Amino acid sequence: MTDGVVFDIQRYSVNDGPGIRTTVFLKGCPLRCPWCHSPESQDFKPQIALKRMSCRGTDSCGLCLPVCKADAMRTIPFTKYVEGEPRELRIPDIDTALCTSCFDCAEVCPPGALYVCGEERAPEDVLEEVLRDREYYEKSGGGMTISGGEPLCQPDFCRDLLGLAKGADLTTAVDTSGFVPWAHIEKVLDRTDLFLLDIKSLNPELHLRVVGVPNELILENARKLSQASARIWVRIPIIPQFNDSDDSCIATADFIASLGEAVELVQLLPYHNMGTYKYERIFWRKPIFEAPVPKDERMAEILALFVSRNIPAKIH
Ligand code: SF4
Ligand code: SF4
Incomplete structure (x- = not known):
């Protein structure tokens, strides 16, 4: 069995396949989508992170500051709301270029505000956690989803975890x-009941x-999956000024139609700007991507475009 670097296990998930599911999130992704809602998934290794609202403030606590031997810690002002009242604090700010990921600061943080995002876990240990909700999977037609990041950058861990899940009669x-x-x-082909495959632009x-990698391999793998009779749900993030034009949607719809019956569903996922706090949480200094949220009317038009080509599609 091969360990994997896992950064989250989300129970009661209803957006990662049919029914109620547990989603196991793995670290590491070769893509750099500017609209990424889980920037903590991009780095392959565990990294330091801070829940700002949990920090007690460096003036009254500050236990983390002296333990950093890499001189990576500074402090910045932060307004924390306590029972609705604003309180001005200073909190740690980490220069990730200097941080050596020793994680000593997380060790000494009393409320766990500083924490390590991502840890190596064995497939057996992850499955044990996933099986806690077996009852919900049976009632709802759900199961386990492995997501990321790009989970198939850790193919041996995926193979082992999926094999254990199938052995335990999970979908x-x-x-x-x-x-x-x-x-x-x-x-993972023989142990994956459903592939949720992102297609962003043809x-x-x-x-x-925009995404930082070419799309040829993605499209080729989509064709190979359909030829291998895999079940596929295609997921398309609809990003204004990137892929929301009629031309772009028609090209994508035509490609999906060419995959035939393997594609059971197309999910159109309108861009949203929630989750930007996650960038601050891992001390990213990159500018946060901003685009208008697609209007309901435009999403309905895009949906109609897919449905008119006999492609089973829905928004979300
Ligand atoms: S994890 Fe980074 S910031 Fe924290 S003590 Fe180690 S080097 Fe310093
Ligand atoms: S040790 Fe934790 S709670 Fe204390 S100042 Fe540092 S981050 Fe905040």
């Missing part, structure tokens, strides 16, 4: 960007420029 899903060697997908130049 399984893998949420993938498709940007992995086909050999990684092959490792335009190769735009895909490379």
Whole structure:
């Protein structure tokens, strides 16, 4: 069995496949989508993170500051709301270029405000946690989903965890960007009941420029999955000024139609700007992506465009 780097296990998930599911999130992703809602999933290794609202303030606590031997810690002002009242504090700010990921600061933080995002876990240990909700899976037609990050960057861990889940009679899903060697997908093919496959844009130049990787491998893997009779739900994030034009949606719809019956559902996921706090949580200094949220009328038009091509589709 191979351990994997897991950063979250989310119970009662209803957005990662059919029924009520437990989603296991793995660290590491080769894509750099500017609208990413889980930036903590991008780095392959565990990293330091801070829940700002849990920090007691460096003036009254400050236990984390002297333990940092890398000189990576500074403090910044922060307004914390306690029972609705604003309280001005200073909280740690970490220069990630200097941080050596020793995690000594997390060790000494009394309320656990500083914490390590991501840890190596054995598949048996993860499955034990997933099985706690077996009753819900049976009642709802749910199961376990592995997501990320790009989970298939850790193909051996996925293979082992999915195998254990199938052995325990759970249904399984893998949420993938498709940007992995086909050999990684092959490792999990016989133990994955459903692939949740993201397709962002058919335009190769735009895909490379915005997402940071080309789209050819993703499209090729989509074709191979359909030829292998895998069950697929395609997920398309609808991002204004990136892929929400008629031309872009038609190109994507035509490609999906060419995959035939393997695609059981297309989920159109309107861009939203929730989750930007997660960037601060891992001390990212990158500018946060901002785009208008797609209007309901535009989402309905895009949905109609897919449905008119006999593609089973829904919003969300
Ligand atoms: S994890 Fe980073 S910031 Fe924290 S003590 Fe270690 S080097 Fe310093
Ligand atoms: S040790 Fe924890 S609670 Fe105390 S100042 Fe540092 S981050 Fe805040």
